[in-house]
Amino acid sequence: MFRLVGVLTLLMMLSAVPAHAHGAPTDPASRAYLCSPGQPSASSSPCRKAIQAGLPSKEWDNIRLPNVAGRDAARVPDGKLCSAGLAKYAGLDLPSSEWPVTTLKSTAFTYRATIPHQGSFRFYVTKVGYDPTRALRWTDLEQFLTVPTPPLVNGSYEFQVRLPQRTGRHLIYTVWQNTDTPDTYYSCTDVEIAAPVTTTTAPPRTTLKSSTPRPVPVASSAEQPPSDATRFGMSAVVAALGGLAVLGGIMLWRKRIL
Template identity: 50%
Template sequence: MPRTTAHRTAALAVSVTSSLLLGVWAAVPAAAHGAPTDPVSRVYGCSPDGDQNGTAACRAAVAANGAPFTAWDNLRVANVNGRDRQTIPDGQLCSGGLPAYKGLDLARADWPSTRMTPGAALTMRYVSTIPHTGTFRLYLTKPGYDPTKPLTWSDLPEKPFAEVTDPALTDGAYRIGATLPSDRTGRHVLYTIWQNSSTPDTYYSCSDVVFPAAKSDGAGAQGAGSATGGGRGEGNTGASPGQNGETGETSQSGQRANPAEKSPVPAGSAPNAVPSGSPAEAGAAPESTPVASAADADSGPSAPTVAGGAAAVLLLTGGAALALRMRRR
């Protein structure tokens, strides 16, 4: 075979192999990192993987967003370096100011929520697909917070009520322990900031929570039913408490407030600890969010990526060998 023909054949083989390689890598989504699943965050609950994506609030969020929240574990902003209040605009705290998540900033009182008990122990479950070092800072909106108005920095205290650095990643999730403030009632936002120290990224998330109303003179203790009723009554969507899936309210253990609603439990998941006397104590079910697998390093490829890369390398090797053989003829 003439030398020019051999060169053209070799170039064609490399070009075809490169195209296949690029196709393989393009088909694999970029590795992401994490979000709270208990108390359920807006981005997870309204994602295709979440159990609340059929609620009115989630449907409205997806419509406003223009796309589903498929990358629920990738809501991050680079190079913030602790300047959260200077970087993230008011009214955009839940989206981190990212256009791809703008639907999370809708001001409405019917977001899927988790029942909480004032002053009780909290164990946040923050699912992560890749382990990182860093600090979690937890904020709870101030007393008198109005969920029908855009969330602003002035709605949050200057200091977090909990700050945890470098918790262990176990079974695909961080467990962050804290004690909730004791002076909250009604609907609030649990705002979580995860500032990485192993990457330049900071992650933001909003988890909607509902506290039972304070006891009145001569009245009995508020039970799970009153907490549920309070949460649903604030919805303002026209949905009655009996409507299946319209509010998506759960207890911290992962059980829906309406026992008739579906609450799937994946194998191997463990329930959160619920303080004695809390609304979630009676009949609490194991948490219902899936555990994401953890990779060994930030840049480590997922299993599909490794398989695709291996196939592409084989194609590249085969193409080069073919070109070499043809050139020798």
Template identity: 50%
Template structure:
């Protein structure tokens, strides 16, 4: 082996060592916190208004985003609290149920009657979907607001029925979502809210979702319908369609924050590999 080769081999080995070290640093670098899940059928406020939601441009969503950190709403599936352990009513104060008291989601608590809503039939069978980017074991509980619920008032625990109308433990996970079938509450009419609690058993976290719905029940008068005065002479008018219309796309495409990091790391590795190949070709020529 001549002097040039003896000097060349150690240099090549050093380059390989440097490349390996860079790869290790990229792989070992901590990824951003990943999100986990949210109710998407019927669509929750955060899923509807998040960056991938179909109703982000609605008046309610714009107002909610103005109250919150817009960038944080990219994590539409990360509304969670640790170590609640079933003490939801103790930990989350009235008026902050939809945000779970988390400041960056404060806009979800706005008391408005124009949140994007899903139309449902009272008492009918329904297939719920809870989209999850990171599956966990746990129990889902679905509550509905009481008759007389006023969407223009801050949501309090006393506005919810005392018992969940549906409860599911470790439901099947298919097509990136937990699938649960159940009966919708009977006797409901008009605008209401479904409050979902997902208490994990595999992690200390509990997730919360508020889904605005409009129940159709021909046998009952809407809970928040205003009765006109008996002596008022008002000409009959065509019934205006309720606004907003039901969300067309219930399940936003899941976004995982780890992908940009993984993609960037892979790109760096490819670039370093190409530079090493060029370096070796030049040395051998």
């Protein structure tokens, strides 16, 4: 009897412990991930301040709220987007241009799932003119991608994204809304977006081959067939000469007779 009570008590205690770790962006990495133990960036000034403010750095993948159901702006207040309004993660909301930043080198994003869930992802990027020294607001963000129920690949969700035209320092905001649990996860990722490379491609040069111009052939008069007028004129001349010859012959014949 006592053993049964002990087992039941232990099960109740275990069920009361929240499941640790679920997921967060790792490439480019979220603020929480970059402040986690073992990351060189954990010693940065913003990470140290966040940890001093109570950031549970080992729980970098557990920034979640229950029963949001897509009402993100109603549940997560301006200025607290990176912490999702959770007091223990409030250090992630610290406005600063010193947050560790990832220089984007590709359009491939990775979201590591330490405990996989079904759900959809929404990606936002800060608008042109973003200032990292000001508290982040919903109006600072522009949604650019939604991916419903992506497949899990080697423990992660992978995405090919196409950002709106941006350059310089910006922030990627990721929302993972579960469908198999009531939870929604939030992450802030600081990125540096390189200016698009504009290359002017000169048109191919056309090389003209130098050669001696060939004269345009002109048909000689002997080779050209005579025209109708020419033929008529020549016939007339021949006829006239023939007539003169006949007349001359007649005159000579009469002279002999006389």
